[in-house]
Amino acid sequence: MMPLTMVNTGEPSVIRKVGGKEETKKFLENLGFVTGGVVTVITEMNGNMIVNVKDSRVAIGKDMANKIMVG
DSSP states (O other): OEEGGGSOTTOEEEEEEEOSOHHHHHHHHHHTOOTTOEEEEEEEETTEEEEEETTEEEEEOHHHHTTEEEO
């Protein structure tokens, strides 16, 4: 398992765990980051990422991406 920030661009990954405070988890789940879901990094710039999750593109910051564990 590794944080989303370590994933190569264009490589689909399965979400294993969403960490952080309860409000952070809820926020990420509402965006589509749920355990078992697939996420693909589209671009990464200055630590901020644009990812594809549940057929939509979402921009998240490095701190949020570090809370999403994939593997």
